[in-house]
Each structure stands twice: as structure tokens, then as C-alpha cells.
Amino acid sequence: MKDFDAVYGRWAGDVYRLCLRAVSRPEVAEDLTSDVFLLYHKDQARVGEEMLPGWLFTVAKRRAADYWRRRYLEQRWAAGQWEDVPAAADPEYSLESLLERCAALKPVHRICLILRFRHGMSRAEIASRTGLSELQVKGHLQYSLQLLRETLQRPAAGTGEASHA
Amino acid sequence: MPDFSDLPDEALVERLQQQARTGACPHPDLLYALREGVLPPEGEAAVRAHAGQCPLCRTLLESEPAGMVDEGASARIRARIENKIVRRGGWRRPLVWIPAAAALLLAVGLAMRHSATHPAAPSLPAQVVTIAVLAPPDLGPDLVTRGASAAAGPTVADLLPAFQPYNRGDYAAAATEFAQLGARFPHSGIPPLYLGVAQLQRGQNAAAQRALLRALPLAGAEERSAAAWYLAVADVRLGQASAARPLLRDLCGRPNDAFAARACSLASALGH
Numbered sequence: 001m002k003d004f005d006a007v008y009g010r011w012a013g014d015v016y017r018l019c020l021r022a023v024s025r026p027e028v029a030e031d032l033t034s035d036v037f038l039l040y041h042k043d044q045a046r047v048g049e050e051m052l053p054g055w056l057f058t059v060a061k062r063r064a065a066d067y068w069r070r071r072y073l074e075q076r077w078a079a080g081q082w083e084d085v086p087a088a089a090d091p092e093y094s095l096e097s098l099l100e101r102c103a104a105l106k107p108v109h110r111i112c113l114i115l116r117f118r119h120g121m122s123r124a125e126i127a128s129r130t131g132l133s134e135l136q137v138k139g140h141l142q143y144s145l146q147l148l149r150e151t152l153q154r155p156a157a158g159t160g161e162a163s164h165a
Numbered sequence: 166m167p168d169f170s171d172l173p174d175e176a177l178v179e180r181l182q183q184q185a186r187t188g189a190c191p192h193p194d195l196l197y198a199l200r201e202g203v204l205p206p207e208g209e210a211a212v213r214a215h216a217g218q219c220p221l222c223r224t225l226l227e228s229e230p231a232g233m234v235d236e237g238a239s240a241r242i243r244a245r246i247e248n249k250i251v252r253r254g255g256w257r258r259p260l261v262w263i264p265a266a267a268a269l270l271l272a273v274g275l276a277m278r279h280s281a282t283h284p285a286a287p288s289l290p291a292q293v294v295t296i297a298v299l300a301p302p303d304l305g306p307d308l309v310t311r312g313a314s315a316a317a318g319p320t321v322a323d324l325l326p327a328f329q330p331y332n333r334g335d336y337a338a339a340a341t342e343f344a345q346l347g348a349r350f351p352h353s354g355i356p357p358l359y360l361g362v363a364q365l366q367r368g369q370n371a372a373a374q375r376a377l378l379r380a381l382p383l384a385g386a387e388e389r390s391a392a393a394w395y396l397a398v399a400d401v402r403l404g405q406a407s408a409a410r411p412l413l414r415d416l417c418g419r420p421n422d423a424f425a426a427r428a429c430s431l432a433s434a435l436g437h
Contacts, residue, residue, distance in 0.1 A: 008243075016238060022201040024194040030238055031407055034245035038404070041246070064203040066378070070408060072205050073381050096220050111228050114221050119193055129193060130228075145178070 004044060008037055011053045015060050022064035026128055032063045102151040109144040112137055191215055196226050290434035292427060293398045299362045299391050301328045302355060318353040319346055327359065336363040347379070354384030358392050365395060365402075374399040390416060394424040397431065406435045 015036050019029035036059045040047060047055050095118055099110055111130060115121045121129070123137045130137070191212050198204045199212045216222040301324075327342035343360035350356060361376035377396035384392045393412045400409035413435070416428035 008246075012239065012242060016242065018201075022198055022203045024197050026238060028407070030242050030245065031405070033242050035405070037242075037246050061201070061203060064198070064201065065205070067408075068198055068203050068208065069205045070378065072208055073378070099224075100220070107224070107228060110224050114225060115193060118190060118221055121193075129197070 004037075004041055007040065007044075007052060007056075011056050012037065014053060015056050018057060018060050019064060022061065023067055024129055028067060032060060032067065035063055036060045098148060098151065102147055104147045104151075105144060108132075109140055109147065112140045113144050113148075116141060190219060190222055193225050196222055200226055289402060290431055292431040292434060293401045296365060296395070296398055298366065299359065299395065301332065301359075302388070319350045319355065323350070324355070327356070331359060331363060336366040339363045340367065340369075347376075352383060354380045354382075354388050354392065358384055358388050358395070361392070361399070362395055365399060370399050370402040374403060390419075390422050390424045394428060397428070401431065401435065410435065 012033065016029055016033045019032040019036075020026060023029055023032065036056055039059055040056060095114065099105060099113065105113070108130070112126055112132075115126045115129060123134045123141070126132070126137045127134045132140070195204065195208065195212050196216060199209060199216070204212060216226050323346060327339055327346055330336070330338035330342065340360055340363040343356045343363060346353075347356035347360060357376045357380035361373040361380055364370075364373035364376060374396065377392055377399055380392040381389065381396060393416055397409040397412040397416075400406065400412070410432065413428045413432035416422055416424050417432050419425050422428075
């Protein structure tokens with residue numbers, strides 16, 4: 001495993017996945033991953049085999065932390081990323097309420113619905129955050145809507161209108 | 166009560182969009198960064214507090230992490246590594262896995278390397294190869310009368326041992342002094358700013374980047390542009406142009422700023 005090529009071949013995928021989870025943006029994750037291996041290329045003489053892959057993961061996490069620190073510092077990014085949106089016309093039909101009422105939704109459906117309707121993400125954006133393909137995202141959203149529709153056709157429990165059907 | 170039963174899909178989606186957007190939530194990327202433990206402390210506290218009482222954010226936070234490597238990503242990462250290794254002059258031998266496009270890049274890079282006198286210079290924009298030294302701050306009465314407590318910042322007497330070697334071009338000695346000042350006055354932006362500039366002059370770009378990142382939030386209005394400019398220089402020298410671009414765009418958009426012209430010039434050289 002001393003050879004750079006072998007180390008890259010063995011660990012690049014794991015390092016990239018870690019970076020992608022940490023920064024969510026594929027192009028940034030690629031940049032960070034290349035930085036990690038550049039540093040390894042430079043320092044490989046002193047990075048022993050026994051230090052892998054921990055050394056690579058540690059560097060990747062530090063680079064990701066640097067990325068976020070910089071985002072906070074430079075653009076007051078965090079403030080802009082808190083989505084201040086108007087209240088729902090009817091809180092009973094807020095997404096929180098609907099998800100709670102629709103027990104048939106699986107976690108993946110809930111995630112797709114939240115990213116789509118709370119955060120207004122496109123299918124491509126959801127795909128990049130979830131690791132799903134766009135086609136899978138489309139399928140999950142369609143199925144989720146069907147489940148929601150079935151839930152909405154039943155009156156909410158405890159509202160006084162429910163017939164406990 | 167809203168009736169969704171007979172709505173077509175498009176109308177249902179529209180109703181959901183109207184109904185679903187309640188309250189204020191952090192962007193999902195912040196939640197994922199929190200999960201990975203890479204948010205700065207101030208961001209972590211706020212996002213964690215929100216997620217603790219928001220069921221939607223908690224759902225995202227508790228979801229399985231994503232991260233598939235597609236063929237395109239793998240090839241792009243490899244090409245970037247090859248490109249950067251060559252640009253830094255650190256290429257040693259061909260790597261067996263490089264794709265044809267990266268091999269071509271390698272050949273071009275090597276040709277540039279052999280045609281230049283400085284091994285790292287050819288691929289770097291001229292704006293960052295040689296940089297103007299930042300003039301020392303005005304060590305006027307304000308600094309004299311601030312006192313010497315860590316909270317108040319360094320006095321002229323504190324700063325002089327660092328600026329004397331700095332002014333005569335002895336950046337190694339200056340860097341040592343500024344590092345010590347930074348430890349004594351952790352809330353002052355001056356020591357890390359000039360430490361970063363001194364390290365840039367010595368070619369210690371990674372160390373300079375760290376110092377300037379510290380300087381940026383601490384720097385006063387007068388020093389902030391300088392910190393941003395020299396940080397961008399460090400970024401570019403380290404091959405991290407994507408990190409430099411937002412800084413340069415910000416500086417370039419301030420026509421009265423002393424660093425605006427050079428920021429615009431470097432941004433233009435870097436392209437998009």
C-alpha cells in the first residue's frame with residue numbers, strides 16, 4: 001500500500017463520500033478530495049501504511065471544517081441559509097402535520113418530501129443530497145404524493161370531524 | 166378544511182408548497198455538516214438547537230448519509246490531482262491510472278515547467294507570484310493609549326519588535342514575533358494578518374492561509390480587505406481558486422477599496 005496509486009485506488013471513494021456527506025456539494029467534495037490526496041502525495045514519505053486510512057479521513061474532515069468556517073466568515077452564509085418563510089395558511093395541513101399523520105411514508109419518502117416542499121429543491125438537488133438517482137427521486141415523490149392524497153382523503157383524527165372510519 | 170381528494174397532481178403539489186413552508190429552518194447542507202461534525206462552533210450550536218425542536222430537520226439529520234462516487238467524479242478528481250501535482254512542480258513519475266485527458270494535461274504542464282526558471286511560477290497568475298508587502302498599520306496614539314491587556318490589543322511597544330524585522334524584510338523573524346503576539350493578543354487581527362503576509366513572503370502558503378483565516382473575523386474595517394486579499398493569494402497559490410473567487414468578487418465589487426483593482430485583475434485571470 002505504499003504506492004500512491006494503490007492508496008488512491010483503495011481510499012479515494014471513501015474519502016470522497018466523507019467529503020460529500022460533509023459539504024453536500026459534489027464539486028466542492030471533489031475539490032476537497034483532490035486536496036487530501038495532494039497532501040498525501042506530498043507527505044507520503046512520512047505517512048506510514050499503519051496511519052491509513054485514518055490520516056486521509058482526518059485531513060478530509062479538517063478540510064471540510066475549513067470550508068464551513070470560511071463560508072461562515074466570508075459571506076455570513078449561515079444567516080442566509082436559514083429559510084425564513086411565511087406561515088402556512090392552515091397549520092393543520094403543514095408538512096409537519098401531514099408527515100405525522102401519514103404513517104405509511106417510509107423515511108426516504110419523508111426526506112424527499114421535506115427537501116422538495118420545505119426547501120424547494122429540484123429533483124437533481126435532492127438526488128445529490130440523498131445518493132438517489134433523479135429517476136428514483138421522481139418515483140419516491142410520486143408515490144409519496146399518492147400516500148399523502150390517501151391520507152388527506154381521510155379526516156384528521158381528533159378534529160371533531162373524524163368518523164374513525 | 167382543505168379538500169385535496171380531487172386535485173390533479175400539479176394542483177396538489179402547489180397546495181403542498183403553500184402549506185408546507187412554515188417556520189424557519191437551516192439549509193439541509195448545514196444539517197448534514199452538523200451530522201459530520203464539521204460546522205464551526207457558533208453554527209453548530211444554532212443548528213443543533215433548531216434541530217432539537219423541529220421534526221422535519223430532525224428527520225433529515227437522522228437520515229442515512231448519502232455519497233455515491235460516480236465515474237465522472239472519480240475521473241475529475243484524478244485529473245485535478247495530476248494537474249495540481251504538476252503545477253506545484255512536485256511531479257515525480259507518471260501515475261498508472263491517469264486517463265488520457267489527464268495525461269495530456271500532464272504533458273502540457275511538464276512542458277511549461279521545463280520552460281520556466283521558477284518551478285511553481287508558470288501555472289500561477291502573475292498577481293500571486295510576487296505580491297506587494299502590506300504596509301504596517303498607523304501606530305498612532307490610539308494604539309499607544311489602548312493599554313496592554315489582551316482584551317484591549319497590542320500597544321506600539323508590543324508591535325515594534327515584530328514590525329522592525331518586517332520592515333527590513335526579515336520575514337522569518339517577523340513571523341516568529343507576530344506568532345507570539347497572536348498568542349498574547351488572541352482578539353487582535355493585526356498579529357495574524359501580518360503573520361500571514363510574512364509567511365506568504367516566505368512561500369509558506371498553507372501556514373499563511375491558516376493565519377489569514379484567523380485574521381479575517383478579527384480584523385477591523387481597515388485591515389479586513391487586506392486580510393481577504395492576502396487570503397485569496399494564499400488560496401490561489403495552494404491551488405484552491407474556488408475558495409479565492411468569492412473573496413475576490415467581494416473585493417472587486419468595492420471600487421473605492423485599495424485592493425479592488427488587483428482583486429478584479431486576479432479574478433479575471435482565474436476565470437470562472
